[in-house]
Amino acid sequence: MKILVTGAAGFIGNFVAERLCLDGHEVVGIDNLNDYYDPKLKIARLERIQHLDNFRFFKMDVADREGIETLFAQEQFQRVIHLAAQAGVRYSIENPMAYIDSNLVGMATILEGCRHNNVEHLVYASSSSVYGMNEVMPFSTKDAVDHPVSLYAATKKSNELMAHTYSHLYGLPTTGLRFFTVYGPWGRPDMAMYLFTKAIADEQPIKVFNHGQMRRDFTYIDDIVEGVVRVQDKVAQSSESWSAADPTPDSSKAPFKVFNIGNNTPVELGYFIECVEKAFGKEAKKDYMPMQPGDVLATYADVDDLANEVEFKPETSIEYGTQQFVDWYKSFYLTERKSA
Template sequence: MKILVTGTAGFIGSHLAKRLLERGDEVIGLDNINDYYDQRVKYGRLERAGIAQDVIEYNKIVPSSLHVNYRFIKLNLEDKASLETLFASEKFDAVCNLAAQAGVRYSLSNPQAYIDSNIIGFINILECCRHYGVKNLSYASSSSVYGLNETLPFSTDDNVDHPISLYAASKKSNELMAHTYSHLFGIATTGLRFFTVYGPWGRPDMALFLFTKAALEGKSIDVFNNGEMQRDFTYIDDIVEGVIRVIDNPAKSDALWNGKDGRASTSSAPYKVYNIGNNNPVKLMDFIEAIEKKLGKKIEKNFLPLQAGDVPATFADVSDLVEDLGYKPATPIQEGIDTFVDWYVEFYHLSLK
């Protein structure tokens, strides 16, 4: 297939592009390479795919020096005219939209960034799919949509009408917008509610990166809710495998669905929402202990209250993913952390000794 993957300078997008290229798909990568976090990591992800920093220009497609079937364009999703030109010229078979303004806490202080990227950017993607014949769209949602829901594990059929951050609200909005376009225009849309993704080339604003960095610099870490947190940490390779299965199996209409008691995660339209999580929540203190084990040192901890916008626990019900796509994430937490730390010390030219 010829696939547009947005967010390919990002964590999940860079790994997804790599896997798609390895199996022979043609990939156009798109990213605006903003400065939300350390751009060295973003450019590093692109460089390992053969896209050198010095050849990147805004709205210019550049070829990879490593993959004949990979090209990249620096572009804002809010730039509708340029996005339309891209869709018109490239004629994609499928689109996977992973580009977004990420982060729960950042949304408290910079709400406009989430409206621009996650709402305006997403409607531009939907409109381009509509007008340029793309019937296969998958996109990143988030476990954050569960908000005040306290029923564990989180099910895709649970009510998600009580978000507690604008980031979560923007992701819930994406799901509603996608359903509308599935219903009106027959576009197969699948939303992917990711649960705390981690692994090599991970985001510098995420806990694993922050904790590892602080520990290697001999600094303390902030542990919120006094350590009484659980997260369904999901390793990046597991996430990518789930995304690829979704791309290969576009959403279908549910013939049994009705407007009285139909499931929230399906529809009479070609629409679907999946959780992609490990289905095995890990206590935050156990997560930190696994980092300490790999580093061979104790980390000093500052215990703090729960932050605004955060939830105490996440736990994914992935039964739909197993039933529909025959897949369940399963990488053990220690294995995933070990791999991340090995990458971290290599990328920053450090030593564990």
């Protein structure tokens, strides 16, 4: 099939594009290569897959209405995996308009492209952050998610609502994926795994928010990719059992579905730091700090629906995944630094 992957220079998008190419699909990737973090890392990710004959890349912003409209009309994609977004909970507090442009306007242009070009299935990135003030664990897609605590989370919930509307009005099959704290080699520099490893390498203190009293459902990149690929192959369908008298948010009479993709194993922040220290072979200096605005105390994914419907459940251990990241970091950054 011919598949569009947005955010192809991003962490998840890059690995998804690679996997789809290796599976034999024709993949078109787009990304605006913005400077939210070092564009050199994004370019290096693209260089990983530029040798693949069935991959083409265009530098393009998903909020570019005319550009996206032309791309869809020319390429006639069969499926779309929309992973481009302005990421980061804390950044959304200081730069809200970046999230409106990328996450809301960008989603609308992709939905319009799919609607007008007979796309078979749109799979898009949501986030565990939509659970906001929910306290019942594990987080289930059948729970209401009406109280976000960051604008980033609000835009991701909005994406799900927008997708449902297009599924209902135009019969466009859509599936949203709520990712839980994705990490691994080539990961984002604003994520804890990267920040902690860099701080240890530079002999700088790491910032431990809420004094380490937090838990995260860290999910390894290979598990995320496997989940995305399996889900895109299972086109969303209307649910015959769905009832307006007792509605559940994860399905509908329209061809609409939402899944969690998480490791189903929350990890204490303190133990996570120990794993990074062990993998690096060096103890971290620590600055204990209060809870940050927009953060939540814990994330924990219920992935029963994912296991039941696509026969997959993430299981990569934090110990293995941390070692893989640290090995990549040392190779990519420290080796380069020594040779400079």
